Amino acid sequence: MFSGLHDIDWSSMVHAYGSAEEVPGLLLALRSSDEEERDRALSRFYGAVHHQGDVYACTVASLPFLFELADDTATPGRDDVVELLVSIGSEAVGRGDVEYVGHIDFAGAARVVRGRAETFVGFACDPDVRVRRAAVPGLGLFVDDVARASKVLRGRMADEPSFVVQLLIVEAMANLALRLPEHAEEATAWFTALAADPHAVPETRLAAVVQRARCAPGQVDDGTVAAAIELLREADVGGAEEAWGSPPRPAVPGDGPPQIVAAFEDLERHRSVHSPTADLLRTFHGTLAERVPARTTLLAEQLRSRDPGARLDAIRMSTELMAGWRGDHARLVMLVAEHLGASHPQVAAEAAAALNSCHAIAEPAREALAAYVGGPDGWCSARPHVRRGHQEAVQALARLGDVRAVPSLVAALDGGEDGWRAVQVAGRLPQAAERLVPLVCDHLRSLDLAHHAVDMSARSALSALVGLADGAVEAIAETLDAAVARELWSIASSALDALAAFGPSAAPALRTIRPLIAHGAARPAAVAALWAIGGDPGEVVRPALGLLDDRAVGIGKAADVLAGIGPHAREALPRLRDLLADGDEWNRVSCANALWEIGGVPEAPVVLDTLLQAWGQNPFTANEVVACLERMGDAAVPAVPQLRAELLRPERRGRFVSIGDDEELQRICRVLIERLV
Template identity: 30%
Template sequence: MRMPAELDRVPWHTLTHAYGSAEDVPELIAALYEDDEETAGEALYELYGNIHHQGTVYAASAPAVPFLAHAALHAAAKRDEVLMLLAVLADHDPADVKLPHWADTPVAAICAELCRVLPELLPCLGDPDRAVRRAALRVVAAPAGLLTAEQRASAVARVEEVYAGDPVPAVRADALVALSRYGREETGALCSPLPEVRLAAAALALARSGPPCPADLVDVIAEDGADPDPGDDAFPWPGTDTTGPDDHLRHLLTEDPDAALAVTARWIAAGDLGARGSWLAERVAETWRDREPAVVALIAAALPHQRTAMELNARLRTIGHWIDHLPEPDAGLRDTLFRYADTDGETAVPALLALVRSRDPRALELVLRRTTAGPDAGPGVGPVTGPGVGVAGRLLAAAARAFPEAADRLVPEIRRLLAAGATGNEAIALVGALAEFGTTARQARPELVDCLRTRRAAIVAARRLGADGVATREVTDALHEATGSSDPSLRGAAAAAHCRLTGDPGTALRTFEELLTGRGQTSWYLGSLEAMGEAAAPLLPLVERHLGAGDAWTRLAAAEALHRITGSADRSVPVLSELVGPTPVGLRALEALAAAGRAPEEVRPTLHTLAFSPRRLLSDVPHSGNGHPDTELRAWARRLLEAGRSQDEDQ
């Protein structure tokens, strides 16, 4: 342990941390001794950012340990957080110490320093402040497998004292976890009179057993985990500084979805304190396929228990995210959503989006009422200018997907918002919504031309104009003008659309020759060639050179373009087959293979995994609101397997 007066004896200028030279470390450590909590807090924040940056440690981290240990004992403020910094610096997988290179790692150096100062930190286990005691337990547990026999015996004895007699149940539960790091199991912990201890014991046993979860452990977790100690979130335990106790328990339970949903039901029935049950249900839905009906029902049951508008909105968004996976949302759920949506409160928009995705007819009326009326028009209605325009755009885009038959009512509203000056993602969503309406969307041609000329969602507007297939002078002139834009992506989209409408490939060929031989988003430019079809044949040499590109998206786009231009998939299929997998680019490769009508034998084992895995293989983070990519992954894989069977029968 080293005092602040010794800071200048360390050659910090020769050491590095996350941001380079560690010359600032001594000043930050010295600031921990300030009486002012704000000053000490800022210093800790900086130390977390440089000597422990997002879980990574550096050459300067170990030399800081003996100084941090002294601060943990003698600083005026933030002693608990200084101890936690020590704990997370030393955090490691015990299996790592068996690796040949362990001794040369920064974390090994940190643990060696912590082992030296640990005897002097043991008195913190008896500190009057529960937060200090909890953090000290983390520190004692961190180097458990690296202590000498004498150090180990002393540490275990002190932790056992805490476990046996600490006045705070949550601290005793932490002591139980610390003892487990030393290989000590308290056999009677599951029968403890303290629910916090029973819960910790069940989590430890569950980590050892793995799935499926034993029924007795599920019962303990369901009973004792519903009402956590209000101070239990003081520090994360077990795991790293980014993994809290709830998240650790959710991870264990989620490995057995039936057990997780059983626990969820009981936690929600008990009041869903801290939204613990809701969080667990949401994790199950994002981890496992075909659990959406059960999860949506549980989240709906949790709605009355949400204590803040933020919690309630989160639950409504979850329902909206999964509701279109239900075969038929029941009337009770739709009525509940309608009650939340038909208001002027904070919950109206997420509830209305969920109601739209349930395809409840009342949703269409609420969307139109909200987007067409002014701010004083009544419940569920918002303004159409200012912040309300963003809301209106999202609602109309969702309604277009859910009610394509309502083109005569929705297209005029989309046109009006575009004409009113919608920009950015709002305008992109509105233009994209027009794709749902077929020829009716042609009514929006004037607004699309204006978007193109004013550079509002110009790329999607150009593509939409090309897809609509109406070659008026106004449209083709606007597209031709856009081919001179400084934005290369817009130039490509406009050139391809111009070629599609006029049948004249000259401008497009010149544009794409420049784009495909320069630098930029090559995969994007290749994707824009779809609108040209066979007219892009002179560009084939440029397309073919990208079939072996290092970037997967570029290879994919080149293979797709080659197929569209030539009409033959022979050279594209091998490239696409190599890309198939549970990734965003792998999903697109599946779609491209389906478009080619090919299911090569070599990819069928992968297709089988993608089609029949019980776990989700693709996440949807951030949520797009346009369907879950894993659902598409499974659907395309199954379609290709069916195509493969047909191919085999034809041979």
């Protein structure tokens, strides 16, 4: 086995992290009898040799040996190897028509897997159901003979005892039809017959309905959704908890910022599925796309499942719908909120997380969240799902400005248990500033600024103190002094931004701020803080003008300062006009805004043209653009058609494409249209 493996000059090739000379060792480890050794090798192969779907020359060189492993029935974990082959092949076929420079070779891998199409046919008929499950997707992707592929898939469906593999067969037939359109009509007829087959299990019939819709989205109607729901009800037999359990926690660095550790945990949770129809239903939601009422009706049925795993998957799909598409989500918010009372704590925790993530529209769930939170004891619960659910619900309540979150936040900040989560939302409760400010200040002072990963925690605490807006200047000024002393300019800039928010009441910090307007890394934030706190145009205009000529430190920040100064900054007008031709849309928006604030109505035509062009070229600028339009008053009338067009878009948009940004974008658009028309 592996004849010629060491004849290849692996050191002349690279993968995602450098030299590919480790690849032979990984391939040898994939045939090890030691499961842990195989798992490590497989993980490394995915992480480096097939990094995020990329296919390198060394990946292509590995393919013959991977096929050799998969062909050998004595290979332990053959299904993992076949799955790896399908993953490499699917990426290669999907991206093989694009020319890449450097070490990427999708086209080469595509030729190899297509040349071994019959091998995948053999794998799809393997006695081992795990191998069949891994191989079947390849039939729809790598077999170019339509008649051959269709015949094999039909034959497999007739002989396949596993309904999970049957779902994959139906999906492969759809992939074949989408890849080779001459097969679409035949495939659609097959889907129709299969969906009506009384001998097929409901899950397989549901797959036929979904994949037919995927191949012909223009033919989807209310009847399609109704048929899917009826089959979903037939398939719902309920599942035992041990059938899915809790997803494993990913390995993350122990000394990483807690926010990053939590993000990896969330990523792992979202990669996990807990019901066999989850991927199928996600595909259906993808086909339904902007049909929000139909998707909500479908999710309502999913959320009624007797299987807690199916409900958990449905909650995540509900989050994806609300986060991705505009519409009236009040009903869905309430359906998710009902699961706060689920008997399974993981389902309840997922419901709380969903409501936290969509906090901008979570108002209908306020009372349900408060009832679920109860007292502060759940914040430190020894039961992981209970702790997570409580913390997510507290954060959701706090983001709604509800003081019933305060006892838990105080307990967290007092005890130090996951205090960073409390800090994230403390700024949303200014009415509780008297209790929270001292605790957040203590948290900020406790941070070791010398630690390489403290920036995120420091920014979060500074932001919270700005939101609380009471008695925090001293602690922020101390942080600024400490950051400057250690030349930690990222933290110093965050502290300067925080002090700027306090305006003249932060005057004692001016002694530290003034020298910083000459320092490269901190100059933009220092100039902005000097203006916000000192308010002297004569002291700020010249430094701000200097920043307009320094692309490395931020034109936008300087333009924002000049906009705040207004007519007293008239000497900046020529430079601001020049910058309306800048290649960065964000800079153009900031400069156009400053031009309006300084020059007023005479500048309106060029300002409006710049704003609307930037918005059209870069939709992420939308929030800043409409905020400026709002300040322009009647001068913004020509923007009405673009405002109306924005409201007709079904997908979420805005700076971070978040629910909050998008809801605010829609709100301002409606206000402007009503005011200007």
